[in-house]
Amino acid sequence: MADQLAILKRLQAIDGELFRLRREQQEKPRELEQAEARVADQDARVSAVVAKLKTLQVTQKEKELELQTREGNVKKLQGQLFQLKTNKEYAAMQREIESIKADNSLLEEEILRALDAIDQSVKERDLEQGRLAKGQEAFAATRREIEAALEAIAGQIAQLERDRKTILPDVQPDTLETYERILGIREGLALVPLVNDACGGCNRRLPPQVVNEVYLQAKLVTCESCSRILYFDEAHSKL
Numbered sequence: 001m002a003d004q005l006a007i008l009k010r011l012q013a014i015d016g017e018l019f020r021l022r023r024e025q026q027e028k029p030r031e032l033e034q035a036e037a038r039v040a041d042q043d044a045r046v047s048a049v050v051a052k053l054k055t056l057q058v059t060q061k062e063k064e065l066e067l068q069t070r071e072g073n074v075k076k077l078q079g080q081l082f083q084l085k086t087n088k089e090y091a092a093m094q095r096e097i098e099s100i101k102a103d104n105s106l107l108e109e110e111i112l113r114a115l116d117a118i119d120q121s122v123k124e125r126d127l128e129q130g131r132l133a134k135g136q137e138a139f140a141a142t143r144r145e146i147e148a149a150l151e152a153i154a155g156q157i158a159q160l161e162r163d164r165k166t167i168l169p170d171v172q173p174d175t176l177e178t179y180e181r182i183l184g185i186r187e188g189l190a191l192v193p194l195v196n197d198a199c200g201g202c203n204r205r206l207p208p209q210v211v212n213e214v215y216l217q218a219k220l221v222t223c224e225s226c227s228r229i230l231y232f233d234e235a236h237s238k239l
Contacts, residue, residue: 002217005191005231007170008179012191014164018157019188025153028146035142042132049128053121060114063107070104178220182227192223193233202226 077097084090168176182190192200197211204225206214213221214230221230 001219004172004175004220005217005229007167008175008191008229009231011164011167011171011179012189014160014167015183015190016188018160018164021153021157021160025150025157028150028153032143032146035139039132039135039139042128042135046125046128046132049121049125053118053125056114056118056121060111060118063111063114067104067107067111070100070107074100074104175220179229182222182229186226186228189228191229191231193231199223199226199228199230201228206230 074097077093077100081090081093081097084093171179179190186201189201194200194206194211194214195203197208198205202223202225204223206223210221210224210230213219214232217232222228223230
């Protein structure tokens with residue numbers, strides 16, 4: 001069994017690396033999705049600012065048209081003043097003209113405030129668009145990095161799988177079956193050393209009898225807690 005354990009250690013080294021690479025292979029696209037989501041959020045902020053600016057501009061135009069109409073009414077009424085026959089009619093129209101002028105002054109102030117708001121909104125739009133451009137550049141760079149990393153990972157996985165195939169024929173079928181079953185349920189770690197008479201996988205203290213069986217290497221010994229295969233390694237015996 002000692003020779004089988006030695007082979008399993010070589011196999012475990014490969015499988016541990018394969019598990020790490022495959023997990024990274026799964027995580028990389030998520031990183032890209034997160035980067036893409038950040039760009040989408042920034043794009044939404046730009047759209048919101050642009051919509052706000054458009055609303056402000058439409059409102060400002062409406063107020064300017066309203067002011068033009070009111071000023072036209074003032075001129076029209078002023079033209080009618082000299083057609084009036086009594087002082088009473090003249091005074092009433094004069095008051096109406098002054099009232100419209102007062103309303104026009106308030107409207108002019110509203111237009112000025114609207115123009116200030118538009119100026120601020122333009123600055124905000126330009127700022128957000130600049131942030132979006134930078135975000136898009138960063139996303140493009142991130143995508144290139146992730147695509148390159150995934151290509152490299154795929155190459156490493158392919159090589160490790162080839163290496164693994166060269167080892168498999170040396171493992172006894174029943175031993176390989178046990179090993180691969182544990183490998184599947186223990187996230188790529190099926191074989192662990194004793195560490196101070198404890199399992200190197202779950203750290204559970206092992207009974208003396210189990211420890212002795214591991215030292216003897218006469219059969220496959222598994223941890224009663226996590227089911228991983230145990231082996232003795234001098235480097236880990238007195239950590």
